[in-house]
């Protein structure tokens with residue numbers, strides 16, 4: 001068992017890296033605590049596999065150190081690290097039986113045969129492989145093979161952590177959630193640190209207590225699914241997490257509020273003075289973000305007045321351009337001017353908005369970003385407590401999708 005520390009870790013596949021973009025892993029510090037169930041979530045090419053391979057020892061980092069508790073392991077080969085890795089494609093010895101596959105790591109350690117027998121049967125029971133123990137691995141289905149791969153990681157009781165690199169890629173969709181549940185159950189039973197790599201937010205949130213979101217070689221946020229949903233620390237997290245992702249708009253400050261987007265029709269969002277004063281102190285590119293779940297729509301208003309910009313705080317006017325019915329909810333596309341296309345997620349049975357509508361961006365759910373990073377405006381009156389009732393809508397608990405929705409993460 002071990003706590004895994006990544007200290008000033010960086011990795012480039014180039015011999016002489018110069019720019020930030022030459023690095024697959026950009027300088028990072030991170031701790032995976034003993035016994036945690038973690039997901040490493042990010043789009044293709046962000047460095048997830050590179051990071052796992054560095055932890056397991058398949059790859060030596062070009063800079064920084066990997067420590068298991070107090071021990072620097074940079075120079076330790078994989079077999080001496082007590083880390084098991086399960087890959088995208090099952091790795092099984094086809095000519096061996098399932099039993100012998102599971103027994104392989106123990107026999108390698110020259111464990112006594114009675115211990116091998118009892119441990120293999122214990123793991124086979126957990127993974128529901130008992131009836132297959134005498135079968136040759138070559139005769140197994142893809143998901144059975146992947147369970148054998150997982151079992152080989154679990155069978156050793158000296159394993160400090162198991163790293164899963166997109167382990168459900170080859171699994172039939174209807175079996176995916178079953179295996180995910182199984183993994184969760186195994187985690188609870190064995191108290192092993194597990195890091196689960198995926199680009200699918202649903203997979204991440206059903207497996208992990210905490211998710212590390214990776215983007216361009218960095219962990220841009222490490223938090224619970226709820227934290228990632230409610231307070232994305234980086235615009236990428238806002239955009240990548242959620243269905244659909246966060247609405248984001250560049251803003252410029254004016255005396256009464258902020259102008260969203262650019263151009264003559266850029267709408268003005270009225271904001272409190274204290275908040276404007278705080279935003280004015282920040283130098284860099286400012287953005288406003290709000291999740292589609294928190295955008296409130298007012299009943300259609302076809303009177304000419306509806307075309308006039310709204311001067312109430314937190315209200316805007318928008319043109320409905322599309323309504324998509326996604327079964328349990330609808331997504332409304334809104335052109336709010338300034339080149340900004342916002343989305344609102346509404347209940348299945350909510351009235352269908354058409355034409356021009358009023359939309360409210362509750363202060364409680366507005367987020368402001370400086371150079372893509374979340375600003376902490378808790379002292380600046382950004383959130384008015386009177387809007388806490390929005391919380392009661394309940395959809396803020398995370399990724400708000402059904403178990404069987406296998407749609408890849410966000411809108412990336």
Ligand SMILES: Nc1ncnc2c1ncn2[C@@H]1O[C@H](COP(=O)(O)OP(=O)(O)OP(=O)(O)O)[C@@H](O)[C@H]1O
Nearest residue numbers: 013023024042043044045046047048049050051199
């Ligand atoms: N062996 C290699 N040699 C050179 N560049 C590599 C190598 N492996 C990965 N890279 C590059 O490093 C970056 C990170 O790749 P990595 O495979 O770690 O990302 P990933 O998030 O796991 O992606 P995916 O989800 O597609 O597997 C990418 O730009 C990739 O092209």
